[in-house]
Amino acid sequence: xxxxxxDDFDPGAELEQLHSDNSGTAGAVVSFTGLVRxxxxxxxxxxxxxxxxxxxxxxxxxxxxQEACERWSLTATxxxxxxxxxxxxxxxVFVAAxxxxxxxxxxxxxxxxxxxxxDAPFWKKETTDSEARWVSAxxxxx
Amino acid sequence: xxxxxxDDFDPGAELEQLHSDNSGTAGAVVSFTGLVRxxxxxxxxxxxxxxxxxxxxxxxxxxxxQEACERWSLTATxxxxxxxxxxxxxxxVFVAAxxxxxxxxxxxxxxxxxxxxxDAPFWKKETTDSEARWVSAxxxxx
Amino acid sequence: xxxxRYFASLRETLGVADEQVDLPDGIADLPxxxxxxxxxxxxxxxxLGDPHLHVAINQAIVKPDCPVSDGDEVAWFPPVxxx
Amino acid sequence: xxxxRYFASLRETLGVADEQVDLPDGIADLPxxxxxxxxxxxxxxxxLGDPHLHVAINQAIVKPDCPVSDGDEVAWFPPVxxx
Numbered sequence: 380x381x382x383x384x385x386d387d388f389d390p391g392a393e394l395e396q397l398h399s400d401n402s403g404t405a406g407a408v409v410s411f412t413g414l415v416r417x418x419x420x421x422x423x424x425x426x427x428x429x430x431x432x433x434x435x436x437x438x439x440x441x442x443x444x445q446e447a448c449e450r451w452s453l454t455a456t457x458x459x460x461x462x463x464x465x466x467x468x469x470x471x472v473f474v475a476a477x478x479x480x481x482x483x484x485x486x487x488x489x490x491x492x493x494x495x496x497x498d499a500p501f502w503k504k505e506t507t508d509s510e511a512r513w514v515s516a517x518x519x520x521x
Numbered sequence: 522x523x524x525x526x527x528d529d530f531d532p533g534a535e536l537e538q539l540h541s542d543n544s545g546t547a548g549a550v551v552s553f554t555g556l557v558r559x560x561x562x563x564x565x566x567x568x569x570x571x572x573x574x575x576x577x578x579x580x581x582x583x584x585x586x587q588e589a590c591e592r593w594s595l596t597a598t599x600x601x602x603x604x605x606x607x608x609x610x611x612x613x614v615f616v617a618a619x620x621x622x623x624x625x626x627x628x629x630x631x632x633x634x635x636x637x638x639x640d641a642p643f644w645k646k647e648t649t650d651s652e653a654r655w656v657s658a659x660x661x662x663x
Numbered sequence: 664x665x666x667x668r669y670f671a672s673l674r675e676t677l678g679v680a681d682e683q684v685d686l687p688d689g690i691a692d693l694p695x696x697x698x699x700x701x702x703x704x705x706x707x708x709x710x711l712g713d714p715h716l717h718v719a720i721n722q723a724i725v726k727p728d729c730p731v732s733d734g735d736e737v738a739w740f741p742p743v744x745x746x
Numbered sequence: 747x748x749x750x751r752y753f754a755s756l757r758e759t760l761g762v763a764d765e766q767v768d769l770p771d772g773i774a775d776l777p778x779x780x781x782x783x784x785x786x787x788x789x790x791x792x793x794l795g796d797p798h799l800h801v802a803i804n805q806a807i808v809k810p811d812c813p814v815s816d817g818d819e820v821a822w823f824p825p826v827x828x829x
Contacts, residue, residue, distance in 0.1 A: 389533055390532070390533050390536045390537075391531055391532050391533010391534060391536065391537070392533060394532045394533065394552075394554060395532075395533070398554070398556060398610065398612075399610075404558065404559065404560075405556055405558075406555065406556055406557075406558040407553065407554070407555060407556070408553070408554040408556065409551065409552070409553050409554075409630075410536075410551070410552045410554075411549065411550070411551050411623065411626075411627070412536060412540070412549070412550040412551075412552075413548065413549060413623070414540060414547055414548055414549070414550070415548075416546065416547075416548040416621065417546065418546075468540065468541075470540075479558065481553060481555070481631075481634060484553075485553070485627070485630075485631050488551075488627075489623075489627050492623060
């Protein structure tokens with residue numbers, strides 16, 4: 380399932396849903412929660428704003444989820460990404476994969492967040508005490 | 522933190538605690554939840570009972586947590602393992618690692634659950650419709 | 664008509680989020696379309712000349728030489744930084 | 747006195763969870779202690795002869811030739827299956 384939303388989400392409720400969707404068949408659920416950090420390149424962060432490309436975002440996330448389900452044997456997957464203004468400590472993103480076996484759940488969860496970070500059209504703008512600046516992307520993996 | 526307990530736990534509350542313990546410094550939290558599966562080697566499972574070695578269990582889990590904190594830069598770790606009788610779909614184990622960066626959180630979380638599965642003195646006994654049997658350990662990794 | 668969209672730092676630099684334009688005669692691929700937009704002024708020339716920009720046509724990332732047709736939605740944006 | 751403990755399938759096979767015994771003279775390491783317990787009967791001989799068993803002394807896994815001293819807690823158990 381894919382959600383792009385302004386509101387916060389409840390990781391516990393989401394995990395519970397992933398469990399109960401597959402009561403008894405999933406033995407392993409791996410989740411990744413991404414949080415707004417309070418420091419970037421040495422500057423204290425006051426606010427973080429997430430911009431995205433409505434329409435393309437949902438398509439890109441659906442492709443990521445589908446590819447994970449093709450590569451690993453999963454009983455459920457979930458990607459939630461927030462947009463709009465956020466504060467340090469706030470949840471930004473939640474990615475989870477449920478599987479009969481833990482290795483597949485780990486690989487799929489990590490694949491989804493790694494791919495989201497390179498392929499999904501989100502952009503972060505952070506506000507420090509002195510300026511607002513767009514976060515620069517890390518160098519592409521070799 | 523280490524907990525060995527009969528009671529169920531609340532992954533959402535535990536994740537919330539891991540976040541708030543490190544508000545703003547952790548950018549990534551990875552969690553693993555292990556669930557009782559309803560099928561093992563083709564047999565429907567009615568109940569699963571977890572036995573452990575009180576005293577040694579807590580020491581073994583503390584060693585695992587400590588080793589993870591030495592190998593990766595983590596802001597918080599948590600291992601919860603239940604004991605006693607459980608039903609299919611029930612949570613058995615919860616392992617989580619928080620870090621500034623996601624790769625470290627993934628590696629540490631997977632290391633802790635992998636090592637728990639080989640080093641922590643827990644034993645599963647499963648009840649099918651026809652028998653109660655001790656779960657056999659998978660072959661040791663090469 | 665094509666729908667053009669600009670995101671994040673590029674949107675701020677250009678001062679435009681989206682616009683609808685008639686595709687001029689002879690503009691049939693991405694290099695031609697980008698070149699035509701770059702003729703607007705130096706800001707556009709420099710901003711759209713950034714080799715790190717990504718381009719999506721109809722909401723899917725495309726290669727730099729991709730054809731463009733009437734009715735397409737074309738978006739330019741810097742490398743993504745979500746997650 | 748040493749504290750002996752048996753877990754899981756081994757505990758069920760032996761019918762004993764734990765016991766306190768006086769370490770006999772000459773019993774100073776794990777092979778000797780195991781051998782002495784195996785003399786009890788064939789059940790003990792077979793069960794403690796399982797090469798897959800692990801042994802912990804004072805709640806830490808030890809090698810098969812580990813010394814045993816008065817006051818130790820010695821535990822035998824099958825490969826673990828938690829998580």
